[in-house]
Amino acid sequence: MAEKEFKxxxxxxxxxxxxxxxxxDVYSFERLVEKYQKKIYYLALxxxxxxxxxxxxxxxxxxxxxxxxxxxxxxxxxxxxVYRICMNLTINYLKRQKFTLPESQLKEGSLxxxxxxxxxxxxxxxxxxxxxxxxxxxxxxxxxxxxxxxILRTYENLSYEEIAQALKISRGTVMSRLFRARERxxxxxxxxx
Amino acid sequence: xKCEDFDKIIHLFLDGAIDEKxxxxxxxxxxxxQRCSENLRELKNLDxxxxxxxxxxxxxxxxxxxxRKVSNEIVLRKKKPFWAKIKSAWESIFVYSPAKLRWSxxxxxxxxxxxxxxxxxxxxxxxxxxxxTERMEKALSSQVREEPEKLPLAVQExxxxxxxxxxxxxxxxxxxxxxxxxKEKGKxxxxxxxxxxxxxxTEDSTKDSIHVKAGxxxxxxxxATMPELGLKEMEKSGTLPETTVHIEEISDxxxxxxxxxxxxxxxxxxxIGLYGEEGIKYYKVDDxxxxxxxxxxxxxxxxxxKKVITSWSELFKEKPETEWVLEGFSQLKIAYKLLFLKxxxxxxxxxxxxxxxxxxxxxxxxKIKDEINSKITELEALRKK
Numbered sequence: 001m002a003e004k005e006f007k008x009x010x011x012x013x014x015x016x017x018x019x020x021x022x023x024x025d026v027y028s029f030e031r032l033v034e035k036y037q038k039k040i041y042y043l044a045l046x047x048x049x050x051x052x053x054x055x056x057x058x059x060x061x062x063x064x065x066x067x068x069x070x071x072x073x074x075x076x077x078x079x080x081x082v083y084r085i086c087m088n089l090t091i092n093y094l095k096r097q098k099f100t101l102p103e104s105q106l107k108e109g110s111l112x113x114x115x116x117x118x119x120x121x122x123x124x125x126x127x128x129x130x131x132x133x134x135x136x137x138x139x140x141x142x143x144x145x146x147x148x149x150x151i152l153r154t155y156e157n158l159s160y161e162e163i164a165q166a167l168k169i170s171r172g173t174v175m176s177r178l179f180r181a182r183e184r185x186x187x188x189x190x191x192x193x
Numbered sequence: 194x195k196c197e198d199f200d201k202i203i204h205l206f207l208d209g210a211i212d213e214k215x216x217x218x219x220x221x222x223x224x225x226x227q228r229c230s231e232n233l234r235e236l237k238n239l240d241x242x243x244x245x246x247x248x249x250x251x252x253x254x255x256x257x258x259x260x261r262k263v264s265n266e267i268v269l270r271k272k273k274p275f276w277a278k279i280k281s282a283w284e285s286i287f288v289y290s291p292a293k294l295r296w297s298x299x300x301x302x303x304x305x306x307x308x309x310x311x312x313x314x315x316x317x318x319x320x321x322x323x324x325x326t327e328r329m330e331k332a333l334s335s336q337v338r339e340e341p342e343k344l345p346l347a348v349q350e351x352x353x354x355x356x357x358x359x360x361x362x363x364x365x366x367x368x369x370x371x372x373x374x375x376k377e378k379g380k381x382x383x384x385x386x387x388x389x390x391x392x393x394x395t396e397d398s399t400k401d402s403i404h405v406k407a408g409x410x411x412x413x414x415x416x417a418t419m420p421e422l423g424l425k426e427m428e429k430s431g432t433l434p435e436t437t438v439h440i441e442e443i444s445d446x447x448x449x450x451x452x453x454x455x456x457x458x459x460x461x462x463x464x465i466g467l468y469g470e471e472g473i474k475y476y477k478v479d480d481x482x483x484x485x486x487x488x489x490x491x492x493x494x495x496x497x498x499k500k501v502i503t504s505w506s507e508l509f510k511e512k513p514e515t516e517w518v519l520e521g522f523s524q525l526k527i528a529y530k531l532l533f534l535k536x537x538x539x540x541x542x543x544x545x546x547x548x549x550x551x552x553x554x555x556x557x558x559x560k561i562k563d564e565i566n567s568k569i570t571e572l573e574a575l576r577k578k
Binding site for chain 1: 204238243249292
């Protein structure tokens with residue numbers, strides 16, 4: 001009950017901030033940015049594997065959101081709306097970079113910070129480093145439409161509906177893309193899983 | 194349900210979107226199916242392993258300044274002058290992107306196809322014109338011209354324009370002995386002795402100022418007054434530039450001419466006169482200018498043929514005893530024949546036969562009846578053929 005009240009209060013606060021930002025209050029918008037900056041940054045980072053690109057894309061997503069606030073309809077999820085902006089920018093970025101994607105500078109870092117314990121019993125016997133490397137590699141090689149759907153589901157934990165809203169596609173398309181992305185990963189990671 | 198049906202349900206299960214019934218079915222199925230159990234295990238491991246991948250955490254300072262960087266940029270962009278926004282938009286055009294490349298390629302391809310198409314069309318047009326002219330010349334050889342009705346209708350149509358161009362301006366005038374005499378001596382009229390010339394109306398004529406090629410070859414002489422010689426009808430039929438007219442000289446010095454009032458080339462029989470020397474000839478049937486038809490002249494337009502039929506038919510209704518009756522029936526027969534060859538409609542011949550039969554019934558003289566009968570026989574033969 002208390003959680004619900006908190007959420008309602010929080011939503012009310014968010015609505016007020018949005019309303020103020022719509023009137024041009026940059027400070028109120030800054031509060032909204034603080035709230036969602038990590039989600040948006042990590043989404044861009046997952047997609048691009050580059051801190052610089054993720055930084056640019058996350059900033060640009062919020063700037064674009066500020067200037068497009070007039071088109072944001074009250075009652076909709078602000079986070080899903082910014083997700084969509086970020087995803088559009090990121091997909092465009094990836095299409096531009098299609099042939100010039102740098103070797104991920106993050107691989108080493110991500111592997112270093114890898115959890116020491118992978119709980120799934122069946123993969124205990126595998127070299128974790130090798131598995132993680134392979135998974136990152138395979139996710140990165142997915143077509144951008146599959147990758148975006150897979151990342152929003154797996155890392156952002158969005159529901160089918162939320163993904164559909166963020167990518168402006170139907171629920172059926174979300175399910176289909178997710179199915180195909182997983183089947184492809186499973187096939188390519190055969191022997192590791 | 195088959196294993197393939199459970200593949201989707203397994204995904205729903207992993208995403209927490211499975212309903213109670215599907216859940217029960219899946220549990221039951223998994224208990225007896227190794228393939229699906231293995232599939233679920235692999236997908237679950239994939240999900241767990243993927244979630245375990247970690248991204249580097251930016252420093253706390255990064256997060257503390259991130260929102261401020263965004264708001265600063267917003268403020269900066271707000272202050273950006275209009276020309277700077279235009280400049281950056283202009284510069285963005287030259288930043289490479291695959292989409293821009295695709296669009297540019299598409300536009301360039303369309304332009305290239307258009308230009309090549311135009312060049313090819315122009316070349317082909319000239320080439321086609323040359324081929325067409327050659328064919329025309331062959332088609333217009335004497336043998337073909339003798340039996341033009343044997344040509345397909347489409348060819349006849351296509352020959353029409355070219356043929357008219359060739360025939361009309363250069364057809365040699367073959368004046369009758371009577372006409373020659375008129376030219377040499379002039380003609381006596383109730384108004385006195387007038388020198389009569391034959392002119393050729395040129396293309397630069399207007400309604401109020403008719404130019405006639407007369408006298409020496411190439412000489413253009415202005416006619417000052419508006420003719421009252423039924424030129425309106427000639428204008429309507431589109432034959433003005435090719436129409437021969439007879440002019441009455443007024444003054445040699447000024448070289449101005451007035452169209453002579455009705456001056457038939459041949460002596461008029463009653464109320465009908467024959468006009469024209471070069472190329473196309475006309476009868477003046479009552480007040481109508483009616484084209485003189487030649488059996489081989491398949492290039493006459495449908496409207497002209499219809500006018501010939503109407504004019505002669507009306508004349509015979511009003512004046513069945515006219516001296517021009519034989520000439521008229523002959524013209525009617527030719528008109529129906531040519532009209533049939535142009536349109537290919539059998540009903541035309543039927544209509545012609547019926548009309549001639551009517552005139553045959555009303556004719557008094559046996560000679561005329563026989564003449565009409567011979568025309569009917571010709572049309573019937575054509576119809577059977």
